[in-house]
Amino acid sequence: MKTVLMTAFEPFGGEDVNPSWEAVRALEGKQIAGATIVTRQLPVVFSEVLNVLNQALDEIKPDAIISVGQAGGRSDITVERIGINVDDARIPDNAGKQPVDEAIVQDGPAAYFSRLPIKAIVAAVREAGIPASVSQTAGTFTCNRVMYGLLHWLQTQGSSARGGFIHIPYLPEQAAQHPGAPSMSSANVIQALEIAVRVTLEIKEDLKVVGGATH
Numbered sequence: 001m002k003t004v005l006m007t008a009f010e011p012f013g014g015e016d017v018n019p020s021w022e023a024v025r026a027l028e029g030k031q032i033a034g035a036t037i038v039t040r041q042l043p044v045v046f047s048e049v050l051n052v053l054n055q056a057l058d059e060i061k062p063d064a065i066i067s068v069g070q071a072g073g074r075s076d077i078t079v080e081r082i083g084i085n086v087d088d089a090r091i092p093d094n095a096g097k098q099p100v101d102e103a104i105v106q107d108g109p110a111a112y113f114s115r116l117p118i119k120a121i122v123a124a125v126r127e128a129g130i131p132a133s134v135s136q137t138a139g140t141f142t143c144n145r146v147m148y149g150l151l152h153w154l155q156t157q158g159s160s161a162r163g164g165f166i167h168i169p170y171l172p173e174q175a176a177q178h179p180g181a182p183s184m185s186s187a188n189v190i191q192a193l194e195i196a197v198r199v200t201l202e203i204k205e206d207l208k209v210v211g212g213a214t215h
Contacts, residue, residue, distance in 0.1 A: 002035035004197055005062035007053060009069055009142065012044035012094055019171045020068040023189040032194055033201040035063065042067075044094045044142050046087055050104075050149040057153055064162040064200050065150060066116070068193065069143035071167035072174070075182035076131035077192045079118040080138040080165040081211075083147030084111045088140035104148050112151035114164035117206040121166075121199045125192045131184075132192065134211035138165055162200050166193070 006027060008020035021041055028039045040056045042049050057065070071078060085108050087099040118134055125132035138144040147165035154163050168189050169175075175183035 002063040002201065003060055004032070004035045004037050004201070005040065005056060005060050005065045006037055006193070006197075007040045007042050007056070007065070007067045007146070009042050009044050010094065013091055015070075015174060017171065017174065018070050019168055019174065019186065019189060020070050022171065022186050023168065023193055024068050026186070026190050027193060030194075032197045035197070035201055037197065038062065042142075042146065046089070046093050046097055046099055046142060046145060047095065049142050049146060053146060053149060054153055062161060064197070066163070066193070066196055066200065067146050067150060067165045069146070069165065069167050070170070071139075071143075072170045072178065073181055074167060074169050076133050076169065077125050077184075077189070078133055078135035078167040079116065079121050079196070080114055080135050080147060080167060081118055082111050082113055082136065083138055083144055083151055083165065084140070085109060085148055086140055087145055090141065093142060104145055105152055108152060112148060112155065114147075115151065115154065115162045116164035116196070116200055117203045118164065119207040119209050119211045120203045121196045122211065123207055123209070124195045124199050128191060128195055130188050130192045135167060136213055138167070143167065166196060
């Protein structure tokens with residue numbers, strides 16, 4: 001049976017919860033499209049996060065990997081197109097470190113594109129009545145570090161596994177502490193992630209539809 005590794009993060013930035021972990025941990029052991037979901041929580045610490053991720057990749061040897069993170073202020077499920085080779089932290093991580101303009105991989109490529117069928121995922125999530133879009137930036141915090149690091153690992157290991165990153169909004173209880181911020185229920189996020197797994201496993205060629213942005 002195939003295995004899908006799903007990762008998410010611990011709380012950070014003064015939040016008591018991280019919606020990515022609340023959703024992902026609910027999928028532990030679930031069977032989707034003939035695959036078993038295995039989950040891991042990642043630290044929001046620049047110096048540690050890729051070590052934890054790489055250890056999980058070496059241990060599990062998954063057929064697909066979907067990493068998930070919180071994007072407070074975004075209103076929908078955003079499937080990331082690209083990870084870039086830079087750490088530039090707007091806030092300190094959970095160890096108090098705040099790298100600025102530092103390469104994730106010295107002499108590594110400037111960027112890697114997602115290996116997920118990003119537009120097919122967006123279309124299927126929308127079909128289920130959940131807002132979703134393609135995102136052109138995973139930021140420059142630990143989420144982007146994980147996306148770039150994951151794709152770099154797959155490339156250097158010669159792996160054919162699919163992998164990529166999805167950002168999700170605040171939970172309603174978080175948004176209540178950030179007046180005006182959008183949110184999404186954990187139930188909708190979980191449903192969207194289940195769809196993302198199914199599409200990743202079943203759709204071989206991504207859709208050729210518009211998913212770009214003007215700014």
